[in-house]
Amino acid sequence: MKIAICVKAVPEAAAPRRIDPQSKRLDRSGELTLNPFDVYAVEEGLRQRHAAGGGEVVVVSMGPERAAEALRRALALGADRAVLVSDDALAGSDILATSRVLAKALEREQPDLILLGQQGEESVGAVLWAALAERLRLPCVSQAAELTIAGGMATVERQTEFGYDTIGAPLPAVIAVSDAINQPRYPSLKGIMAAKSKPLERLTLAELGLDANEVGEAGSRTTVRALGEPSKRGGARIVEDGDGVRAILDFLVERSLV
Amino acid sequence: MKALVFLEHHQGALQRDSLGVLGLAARLGATDAVLAGEGVRDLAAEAAAHGAATVLVTEDAAFAAPLPQPRVELIAKLVEECGYDSVVLANTVLSADVAAGLAARLEAGLNWDLTGLRLDGDELVGERPALQDSVLVDVGWSGTPRIALIRTGSCEPKRRDGESAVENVAVELPEHALAARMVEQAHAKAEGPKLEEADVIVAGGRGLGTAEGFELCEELAAALGGAVAATRAVVDAGWYAYSAQVGQTGKTVAPKLYIAAGISGAIQHKVGMQGSGTIVAINRDRHAPIFEFCDLGVVGDVQDVLPRLTELVRQRRNGG
Ligand SMILES: Cc1cc2nc3c(=O)[nH]c(=O)nc-3n(C[C@H](O)[C@H](O)[C@H](O)COP(=O)(O)OP(=O)(O)OC[C@H]3O[C@@H](n4cnc5c(N)ncnc54)[C@H](O)[C@@H]3O)c2cc1C
Ligand SMILES: Nc1ncnc2c1ncn2[C@@H]1O[C@H](COP(=O)(O)O)[C@@H](O)[C@H]1O
Numbered sequence: 198m199k200i201a202i203c204v205k206a207v208p209e210a211a212a213p214r215r216i217d218p219q220s221k222r223l224d225r226s227g228e229l230t231l232n233p234f235d236v237y238a239v240e241e242g243l244r245q246r247h248a249a250g251g252g253e254v255v256v257v258s259m260g261p262e263r264a265a266e267a268l269r270r271a272l273a274l275g276a277d278r279a280v281l282v283s284d285d286a287l288a289g290s291d292i293l294a295t296s297r298v299l300a301k302a303l304e305r306e307q308p309d310l311i312l313l314g315q316q317g318e319e320s321v322g323a324v325l326w327a328a329l330a331e332r333l334r335l336p337c338v339s340q341a342a343e344l345t346i347a348g349g350m351a352t353v354e355r356q357t358e359f360g361y362d363t364i365g366a367p368l369p370a371v372i373a374v375s376d377a378i379n380q381p382r383y384p385s386l387k388g389i390m391a392a393k394s395k396p397l398e399r400l401t402l403a404e405l406g407l408d409a410n411e412v413g414e415a416g417s418r419t420t421v422r423a424l425g426e427p428s429k430r431g432g433a434r435i436v437e438d439g440d441g442v443r444a445i446l447d448f449l450v451e452r453s454l455v
Numbered sequence: 456m457k458a459l460v461f462l463e464h465h466q467g468a469l470q471r472d473s474l475g476v477l478g479l480a481a482r483l484g485a486t487d488a489v490l491a492g493e494g495v496r497d498l499a500a501e502a503a504a505h506g507a508a509t510v511l512v513t514e515d516a517a518f519a520a521p522l523p524q525p526r527v528e529l530i531a532k533l534v535e536e537c538g539y540d541s542v543v544l545a546n547t548v549l550s551a552d553v554a555a556g557l558a559a560r561l562e563a564g565l566n567w568d569l570t571g572l573r574l575d576g577d578e579l580v581g582e583r584p585a586l587q588d589s590v591l592v593d594v595g596w597s598g599t600p601r602i603a604l605i606r607t608g609s610c611e612p613k614r615r616d617g618e619s620a621v622e623n624v625a626v627e628l629p630e631h632a633l634a635a636r637m638v639e640q641a642h643a644k645a646e647g648p649k650l651e652e653a654d655v656i657v658a659g660g661r662g663l664g665t666a667e668g669f670e671l672c673e674e675l676a677a678a679l680g681g682a683v684a685a686t687r688a689v690v691d692a693g694w695y696a697y698s699a700q701v702g703q704t705g706k707t708v709a710p711k712l713y714i715a716a717g718i719s720g721a722i723q724h725k726v727g728m729q730g731s732g733t734i735v736a737i738n739r740d741r742h743a744p745i746f747e748f749c750d751l752g753v754v755g756d757v758q759d760v761l762p763r764l765t766e767l768v769r770q771r772r773n774g775g
Binding site for chain 1: 465466470521522523524527547548549551552553554555556557558559560562563564565566567580585586590591592593594595596597598604607629631634635636637638639640641642655679687688689690691692697703704711712733735737741742746747748749750751752753754755760763764767768771772
């Protein structure tokens with residue numbers, strides 16, 4: 198079975214988040230790491246490869262050249278190969294442009310199963326998979342908390358507002374997994390060493406047959422008009438040192454909550 | 456604005472958030488609503504009472520299961536044939552997938568997680584909280600149609616008077632749109648306590664480490680006379696009952712005191728508990744988003760903090 202996993206490089210969690218007032222977009226200039234939510238997709242891909250008795254796991258990403266490090270991490274975890282679509286023209290791509298690029302990259306791969314993570318760490322309740330599935334004209338299931346592949350069918354257990362659904366879809370299919378689907382492994386030293394010599398292919402727009410005006414801001418249909426003032430918070434009290442337990446009790450007593 | 460609102464329904468009732476979104480769109484301009492499923496025609500009157508000028512109804516077995524792809528086909532056809540310039544949906548699991556498929560299908564801009572919509576002349580403006588809700592960003596669309604997903608819980612449904620029409624619509628579905636099948640719908644996993652009525656909730660997340668870790672929450676909850684809640688991450692993993700889940704796809708609660716133990720504070724969790732009177736968070740990661748919206752945060756290990764806190768609460772209750 199051939200499994201493609203869409204992964205994204207995101208700013209490191211500890212880095213302070215800011216929106217660049219000029220571009221009005223998230224400042225991504227710092228270090229990038231593998232999106233923590235995509236680690237579950239990678240893990241699931243590795244498990245499904247194992248369950249199928251073999252096959253290939255390829256991670257596919259659209260991002261700046263600095264994203265290569267994040268892809269190395271996926272390779273260290275056990276993916277066989279990585280594809281990075283990188284081009285200056287891609288900056289500012291929204292879901293329309295991003296899905297267009299990833300769909301082209303995935304068409305070249307012709308996988309049996311396409312996995313995505315639950316969301317970008319810096320974005321909320323993302324929906325890229327559905328756009329991707331529409332472009333590829335493939336069935337799509339999101340929020341998968343359990344995934345079983347048998348007889349060319351994917352069966353997914355997933356939660357909605359009303360309880361748990363069981364959904365079946367024939368392969369090839371696009372499945373977005375939740376962050377509870379598995380417990381990801383950590384890369385082994387051997388894996389990290391092996392990753393250095395695994396193939397990491399770079400693709401340009403031209404190689405995907407795309408034009409610069411189909412991607413980036415030109416190929417997007419959403420805009421950021423204005424940034425509001427940061428909201429003034431009530432100001433949480435954060436106890437880092439000293440007796441946090443006593444601090445909680447005192448606080449509860451002060452507010453007559455105990 | 457000529458808008459179309461997609462209405463979700465479950466067990467013979469229109470979803471509250473869909474009705475709220477319908478009201479929001481109707482305040483901005485002429486708004487129709489689309490309703491698809493089996494045996495849904497009777498719901499049209501309710502949609503009309505919430506602001507739909509015309510309710511477009513598709514009665515079709517292919518729409519019986521709440522799966523997104525047939526709905527993408529239906530709405531795409533309506534937008535193309537009737538010239539809607541905007542499609543507005545509540546940001547639910549189903550509708551989010553419908554909206555994104557529709558965006559790709561119509562090459563239309565999609566803005567999600569909006570908490571408000573307004574018109575600036577002819578231009579539609581979406582209000583989106585960003586960076587852990589610390590900044591409000593105004594987002595827009597270039598060209599039409601424009602697709603907007605509204606965060607659940609951000610608009611209240613309101614009844615209004617007015618005439619409305621009901622029309623039947625149908626669509627042919629391509630193979631890929633019918634490929635995914637519902638095997639079993641909306642089966643809940645285990646029953647549990649009534650969370651909505653509790654004054655005190657001790658909620659646990661993945662930071663508890665294991666299913667057994669929940670005993671720490673149960674003991675603290677017992678000492679405080681409260682109930683235990685959980686995040687989706689631990690419910691999906693089978694550590695705790697779905698009936699105890701708080702958040703977008705779980706319950707919405709507003710106790711006097713909400714203690715979040717080993718919970719990162721994802722937006723989808725926050726929407727279910729942000730109305731709590733006092734929020735206390737315990738997390739070992741100083742950068743956890745929950746520290747941005749709690750009243751008191753303690754950076755520490757739940758394995759250490761919870762048992763000692765339980766002990767202190769017990770002592771105090773026993774007059775110590
Ligand atoms: C459509 C959709 C709907 C969703 N609906 C919901 C919903 O209804 N409810 C919900 O909760 N989520 C929901 N989610 C999921 C949500 O995005 C998060 O994935 C989830 O809330 C994370 O749960 P968590 O905080 O338990 O886990 P994590 O995000 O993994 O956080 C665990 C936290 O524990 C801390 N920690 C670890 N060990 C310790 C320790 N020993 N001591 C102290 N702290 C520790 C870590 O620092 C971390 O911050 C939804 C997501 C989507 C996409
Ligand atoms: N630039 C990208 N390259 C590859 N995959 C991506 C990219 N952006 C998002 N994804 C995938 O889409 C999911 C949702 O991400 P997002 O839309 O950023 O919230 C992620 O978990 C990834 O699997």
